[in-house]
Amino acid sequence: MKSARAAAAIAAVLLLCVTSAAAACTRIEVSGANARIEPSQGINAALVDAAILSEMNYQRCRIGASPLTRNAGLRATAAKYSSWMAKTMTVSHRSSAPGQSTLRARMSTSGVSFSVGAENLAMVHRFRVEGVSVRKTGGCNFVRSNGKAVGAHSYATLARYVVDLWMASPSHRRNVVARDVSMVGSAASFNGNAPYCGQFYIAQNYAG
Secondary structure: OHHHHHHHHHHHHHHHHHHHHHHOOOOOOOOOOOOEOOHHHOOOHHHHHHHHHHHHHHHHHHOOOOOOEEOHHHHHHHHHHHHHHHHHOOOOOOOOOOOOOOHHHHHOOOOOOOOOEEEEEEEEEOEOOOOOOEEEEEOOEEEEOOOOEOOEOEHHHHHHHHHHHHHOOHHHHHHHOOOOOOEEEEEEEEEOOOOOOOEEEEEEEEEO
């Protein structure tokens, strides 16, 4: 009984430490990330990458993992694959594109030496319609059932939404908080012919 009480006390102290560490974590503000994404004007690839990294490192901080650094080669690889996904409206780790059929094949084109590689993918509507009942009022204008307008994603809201999706999925979360990776590259491409005036296709590659 004494040892059980001692173990419980230690567990409580550890939980307090973890909770305190998580409370000390903050999101690094990314300049320009609050701007609405306007696909017709081109997606700012560097801003997508930076905004997603900020969310990633915030989540990693909360569990005591070291921050990741951006890698241009990984971002280029992610950009090429997200472009294929958007063109084909496909979210899959296997591709029919030459030289991109598997994650290993894609990673080998990054120019990055790695012993560990991983990939997260996602599809998100341009307008923030996920999880709510909406109706179209004309053009690319949508309102919720309460009449409130549905806005389009900014770089910051897209990044947070995508990382939250990944954190809610055990297999994707494993990649987000992995301690055996140190570099990451993220990219988003757009298909304007998809429902609700278009969808973003996001690819992300990790290396360690």
